[in-house]
Amino acid sequence: MSSKKPLISIEGLTRSFASQDKGEDAFAVFEDVWFHVNESEFVCLIGHSGCGKTTLLNILAGLDTASEGAVIVGGIAVEGPSLDRAVIFQSHALMPWMSVMGNIAFAVKSRWPEWNKDRIREHCQKYIDLVHLTGSENKKPSQLSGGMKQRVGIARALAIQPKILLMDEPFSALDALTRGSLQDETLSICQTTRQTSFMITHDIDEAILLSDKIVLMTNGPEAKVCEIVENTLPRERTRNDMHHHANYYPMRNHLLDFLVNRSRQFREELASADYDPRHPPVVAPTAENASTDPAVFEKPPLVKTINA
C-alpha cells in the first residue's frame, strides 16, 4: 500500500528454546515470522497462549534476542533496548516505592538527563493530565486501582515520546468496564498523536477497535504468521458505534473463526495452499466478500447465532 519504507520490519524471526527433556532438540516457539509496521500505524497481534506473543514483543523491545532473523527499526537492526521503543507491560511494572510522578519522572529523566527539575515536572504533569490522573501525582501505586496503575504505565511510556509504542496485553488484567474506558482513551490518544503502535492481545473487539492491521499467529510451537487482516472499518470509529458498521461482523467472524479453528488447523492449510512466510496472505473482510472469502472455512455455531 504505502510506497515508503516500513518503520518496523520483522524479517524471518525465529526463537528457539532448549528443550526441558534431555536428548530432545531445541524447539522453536515461532519461526520464520515476517511482517512490518508502517509509520503511524496501529498493528495488533492475535494468537493463543503459547504462540510466543510476549517473546516476540520482548525481541522487538530488545529485552530478548532472536535465534534467527532480525527486527529492523528505521533501517537499523535492533540490538538491545532503546528509548525509541517504549513498552507498556501487562502487569504495569510500576516501582512501588515511587509515586505516580516519581515513576514517570524516572522515565523522563532517563530520556532527557539534561532537563532540570521544573521542566521534568511540567512534562510529567502533561502526561498525567493526558491519562486523567490529575490529583493523584503523589500517590503510591499501591493506593491506585488496577486501571489507574495501567494509566500510569501508559503515561510513563508516552512521556518519553517514543517512535514506537509496544504493548503486551496491557488491559488483560483489568475488569471489562475499566478495560473499555482505557481502550477508548488509547484510541483517542493514538488517533490524535498518530503514534506508531504494536499491541499484543487476545481480545478480538480490542483489536478491531484499535488496529489498522491485525497479524494472526498460529498456535505454537513453531507458530507462524497465518495471515494479515486489514481493518476494513473506517478509522473514525468508537466502541459504541463500530458494531453498527456493515464490515464489523465480517471482521469479527473472520477473527473468531481464526482463533477457534484455523489457528490449530493451520498446518493442514499450509500444506494445501501456496504459503510464502515472507509474504503472508493479506485479507480484508468486508460485508461484500464475507461469504466468498476463501479463508473462511466452516463457521462455528456462535458465529451463526450472531449472524441470525
Add this chain to the structure above:
Amino acid sequence: MAASLRARSLVLSVVLFCVFVAIWHFAVQTGGDTGPAMDPEYAALMGETAKGGSALPGPLQVGAELWKHISDPFYDAGPNDKGIGIQLAYSLGRVLLGFLIAALVAIPLGFLVGMSPLFHKALDPYIQVLKPISPLAWMPLALYTIKDSEVSSIFVIFICALWPMLINTAFGVASVRKEWLNVSKTLEVGSLRTALLVILPAAAPTIMTGMRISIGIAWLVIVAAEMLVGGTGIGYFVWNEWNNLSITSILVAILFIGLIGMLLDLVLAWVGRLVAYQE
C-alpha cells in the same frame, strides 16, 4: 464495654510483673530456720546463706542498686570501678563500629553476589562454611594477629554481623522483580543508576531485615567478647561483678543489656519501616 486490646494487654503486663516480683521477693526470703550451727568464721564468709537466707538479692535490693546506677551512671573511679553508663557506652561503641564496617563490606559484596550468578556460585561455599563459625572462635586468631584487644573485639563483632547482612543483601538483590529491571533496561538506564534507584530500593526491606538480625547477634556477642578480653565494656562489668560476688550488680547489668538490645532493634525496625513499600 470491653477496653481496647492495648489497654488490656498493658494491665496484664503490669500484673505479670507484680506477680514475678512478688514470687522473687518471697523466694529469696525463706529464712527463719538457721539450720545446723556454723563455725562463726565460716558463717561470716558465707554471709546471708549462713543465716538461712538466699545469696540471691531480692527485688528491693536490686531496685536500690538500680537506682544507684541510674543516679550516677558515668562516674570513673579507676580501671575496675566505672559507672554502668560508661561501660555500656564502650560496648555500644564497639558494636556500632564493628556493625558499620560489616555493613560497608556486606552490602556492596551482597550486591555483587546477588547480581552475578558467577560470583554467587563461586563465593557460596565460602559463605556456607564461614557463616556457622562462632564469632568467638576467631578471638584467639584476632588477638594473635592484631595484637590489640580493643581492635580484636571489634573484629569479632564485624565477623558476626557480616553474614546475615551479606546473605540478605544477596537474596534481596537477586529477587528484585524482573519487570522492574526490564523497565530500567527499556529506558536505557545505566547500571549504576539502576543499582541505586531500582535495585537498592527494591531490596532495601530485605537488607534492613539482615541488618536487624546482625545488630541483634552483635549485641549478644559483645558481652561474651568483653568477658574474654576484659578492660572495659558491659561484658567486662558483668565478669568483674561476678568476681566481686555482687549478684545485685549483675542483675542490674542484665537488665540494661536487655534494654539496650531492645532499643537497637527498635531503631532498626523503625528504619526498616521507612524503606518498606507496599506492592
